[in-house]
Amino acid sequence: SQTIHQWPATLVQPVGSPLSLECTVEGTSNPNLYWYRQAAGRGLQLLFYSVGIGQISSEVPQNLSASRPQDRQFILSSKKLLLSDSGFYLCAWSVNDRGYTFGSGTRLTVV
């Protein structure tokens, strides 16, 4: 069966520090991968998606970047965090148009 791993679960980082969040998928090949952010009391905002290794599409201009170094690995990064980067970060995967499966999420607080 397919599983998605996302870590860490919570993170508190100072403004200006770097960020690296990792997501890995097991049990499927060539999935579409996604990074979403959910700010407090708000909806899910798509940040990046990837249809293959090295292929990244950015949805929203921001202080973040994404990379896909391996088929089932998706990384979200920032060189310098801003207060506005705080939120609940969710990785998801899909194959075809059959809905997304989300990881457990990382709650990031920038202080």
Add this chain to the structure above:
Amino acid sequence: QKEVEQNSGPLSVPEGAIASLNCTYSDRGSQSFFWYRQYSGKSPELIMSIYSNGDKEDGRFTAQLNKASQYVSLLIRDSQPSDSATYLCAVIPGGGNKLTFGTGTQLKVEL
């Protein structure tokens, strides 16, 4: 106009009643529709998918789709306190592969 619209609620129903959650979407070419449940502090969980007009039932859940009216709904029969959560409607617009979410409806099932 938002791509996917939901009433934010909260929608309060007594235990054992039918909860009715509604969603409208703007892209007439959309073909894939999903309902997610999100408990506070947790990641969204896919509970229903529907692709053609009509009703689709799964246990206590029924999804209804009306493409002519660009409307999708979720009915929860015999509502339980454990159903209390935020329900997210999601749509894949026509010609796309990215899930677009509504902001969610908060459901409270009261004893």
